[in-house]
Amino acid sequence: MSNSPISEGQTSQPVANTLRHAIVVVGGGAAGITVAAQLLERDRTLDVAIIEPSDKHYYQPAWSLVGGGAYRLEDTIRDEKDCIPPGATWIKAAAQTFEPEQNRVVTQDGRRIEYDYLIVCPGIQIDWDKIEGLQDAIGKDGVTSNYSKDYAPYTWEVLKNFQGGNAIFTFPATPIKCAGAPQKIMYLADDTFRSNGVRDRTNVIYCTPGAKIFAIPGYCESLEKIVDRRNIEVKYQHNLKAIRPQTKEAIFETTTEAGVEEIAVPYDMIHVTPPMSAPDFIKNSPLAVQEGPSKGWVDVDKYTTQHNVYPNVFSLGDASSLPNSKTAAAIRRQAPALVENLLSVKASRELGGKYGGYACCPLVTGYGRTIMAEFDYDKVPKSSFPFDPTQERYSMWLVKRYVLPWLYWNRMLKGKPFEADALAGGDR
Numbered sequence: 001m002s003n004s005p006i007s008e009g010q011t012s013q014p015v016a017n018t019l020r021h022a023i024v025v026v027g028g029g030a031a032g033i034t035v036a037a038q039l040l041e042r043d044r045t046l047d048v049a050i051i052e053p054s055d056k057h058y059y060q061p062a063w064s065l066v067g068g069g070a071y072r073l074e075d076t077i078r079d080e081k082d083c084i085p086p087g088a089t090w091i092k093a094a095a096q097t098f099e100p101e102q103n104r105v106v107t108q109d110g111r112r113i114e115y116d117y118l119i120v121c122p123g124i125q126i127d128w129d130k131i132e133g134l135q136d137a138i139g140k141d142g143v144t145s146n147y148s149k150d151y152a153p154y155t156w157e158v159l160k161n162f163q164g165g166n167a168i169f170t171f172p173a174t175p176i177k178c179a180g181a182p183q184k185i186m187y188l189a190d191d192t193f194r195s196n197g198v199r200d201r202t203n204v205i206y207c208t209p210g211a212k213i214f215a216i217p218g219y220c221e222s223l224e225k226i227v228d229r230r231n232i233e234v235k236y237q238h239n240l241k242a243i244r245p246q247t248k249e250a251i252f253e254t255t256t257e258a259g260v261e262e263i264a265v266p267y268d269m270i271h272v273t274p275p276m277s278a279p280d281f282i283k284n285s286p287l288a289v290q291e292g293p294s295k296g297w298v299d300v301d302k303y304t305t306q307h308n309v310y311p312n313v314f315s316l317g318d319a320s321s322l323p324n325s326k327t328a329a330a331i332r333r334q335a336p337a338l339v340e341n342l343l344s345v346k347a348s349r350e351l352g353g354k355y356g357g358y359a360c361c362p363l364v365t366g367y368g369r370t371i372m373a374e375f376d377y378d379k380v381p382k383s384s385f386p387f388d389p390t391q392e393r394y395s396m397w398l399v400k401r402y403v404l405p406w407l408y409w410n411r412m413l414k415g416k417p418f419e420a421d422a423l424a425g426g427d428r
């Protein structure tokens, strides 16, 4: 079997209007590549196609380090063609509509892709436009975000040249990918300001609409101690609504005894974590949850990853309704459950795979320090390592900086067992 992926629609030959594959994966990011590779590891004869528009694949978890000047952006990017598993077909297109009654996906360029089984994983949508003024302001005059490869390197420019004043870090009022990332960059910033001698004339301020600094007890208490120790001001119930670059003000909606009011906080730099949601083409599709708090995400069972209406449809990763913390780490445990269950449906067996809500957020709390925050649906700290996971450790910084990127490219995306998980004894 050739090692290069078969690519359809990339040549000057006419594009066939209807294609058919046994298993079609929508999205070739962390989830799509991992699940396709695991399927082919289980059975090399499977006919798997991946619909993915991008030429590049990104290791987004390292963008926090890029913003802190501790990782090169180039090292987070690979050609998509080199990530597509051998034996899979790459359909270089963007999915646009789903016709699950006909077992069909239609792409933006008008192709119909028919399937026996569908796996939906196009990631999360970043709603930059939901913060008034942000799109015009970002990337200059101290306004930045690690949530885009276009601005993560600029974050480092801002941090290393910062001369003091208000340094604001925000968290939005929506689910986001990697809920720890808005804080990680703040701790790296605080260290940078200290080593550059500007910390004593800087107010480091963390603004969150929530009432807690982190959702998981145990890790939350550790982080509260860290912000105290670092003299960081935390403003709870502060939801960023607008950026006014002319006056260098951030406008927050905040809840006080008097009700909801808007307040302006001057900034000298601001790292924005923008609101996020399911991609629009998912929200508007019959595959989405139609009502309730999970509205818009792909409607799947939280343990099996199988669609709640269409049994031949599955979803994992950030676009799914799985109520875990949206991380690449979660996909490591979702993918084996999904693969087992898809193959069970195919073989008319009972579903045997179960995802327990595992997620891991390596909370970088400074250069050389990380809390390896692992937990599952029970929201209780759990560790793959034989020590208290709620403590900052140099060893976990080394895991975050060196071990996890290697495992991502060489094990996870290849569909191979992930050693840290094997250590932990499988799913929980």
Ligand SMILES: Cc1cc2nc3c(=O)[nH]c(=O)nc-3n(C[C@H](O)[C@H](O)[C@H](O)COP(=O)(O)OP(=O)(O)OC[C@H]3O[C@@H](n4cnc5c(N)ncnc54)[C@H](O)[C@@H]3O)c2cc1C
Binding pocket: 026, 027, 028, 029, 030, 031, 032, 051, 052, 053, 054, 059, 060, 061, 062, 063, 064, 093, 094, 095, 096, 121, 122, 123, 124, 146, 147, 148, 177, 178, 181, 279, 281, 316, 317, 318, 319, 326, 327, 328, 329, 330, 331, 360, 361, 362
């Ligand atoms: C700053 C930052 C820090 C992070 N830190 C961590 C961390 O420390 N640990 C961790 O585990 N995770 C972290 N994450 C989160 C992690 O990167 C995501 O959870 C993970 O990438 C989700 O995988 P996914 O496949 O669902 O989405 P993605 O990896 O985003 O992939 C989605 C893919 O779908 C494609 N797509 C989009 N639209 C369409 C369409 N219409 N048709 C077909 N394909 C489409 C996209 O091009 C993309 O390739 C971080 C993310 C960021 C941004």
